[in-house]
Amino acid sequence: LASANRGARAIAMAGGATTVLTDDGMTRAPLLRMPNAKAATDVKRWVEDPANFELLRGAFNSTTRFGKLKSVAATTAGHNVYVRFVCFTGDAMGMNMITKGVSEALTVVQEHFPAMRLLALSGNLCTDKKPSAINWLNGRGKSVTCEVHLSKDILSKVLKTNADALVELNTAKNLVGSAMAGSIGGFNAHASNLVTAVYLATGQDPAQNVESSSCITLFDKDEEGTGVYASVTMPSIEVGTVGGGTSLPAQSAALAMMG
16 A cells, blocks of 8 residues: 555546547457367357457447447367457446357358357356466456656655666566566566455456456656666456446546546
8 A cells, every 4th residue: 555655646646547448349259169179160150250240249338329340350279169249348347248249140150050069158268367478468348558757856745765776676577577477467566455455446357456456567767777667568458337346335436536
């Protein structure tokens, strides 16, 4: 809590942070099983054909007023096909929304491939509540970058450090140390603490902290060499302001405070 307060104070003294939403799309990846590897490849090619995407989008969008199917891609392993649907879900985190839409879209696939068997609506390529390279690279939910410029005075007075020491430590610990550990999305000090706290306070699913706290923290010295540009890039924040626990009194009040 103390370190979070210091960071918040430093950001406030710097005039706030700049935040950009780089992508927005919840995912669901059902597992389909075909009779053989060739049939699995045929499904992959079919769902990735732009003309067929329109059929899938029509079926998906018919199930929701707010959800919009954005893209579909398939991965095969033997005669298994993992079809990753990406959907815009509005203000909701959207897991129920996208699952319902995917189920309807699969009826279209079934019509063209009668031998298809649906083994699971989630084949773990989504990926939900697990660290994964696919979420780290392609994103899931909200993909966000936040940046702030911290001057020499702020570093000295609030964080009790200087630009050289901060850049050196971040590189050796958060970047090299995490790489040596074989981390996926763990290139930070303790993003999961802050994500979990916000999730509990605002009615999110705390189990989704696993991928939502994937984060890379970067520090670069500014033009004068005495301050730093600090940023966090978080590609898979699964969050909503409606649905789930967001309607609970305390959590609703916290969301209202945030605007």
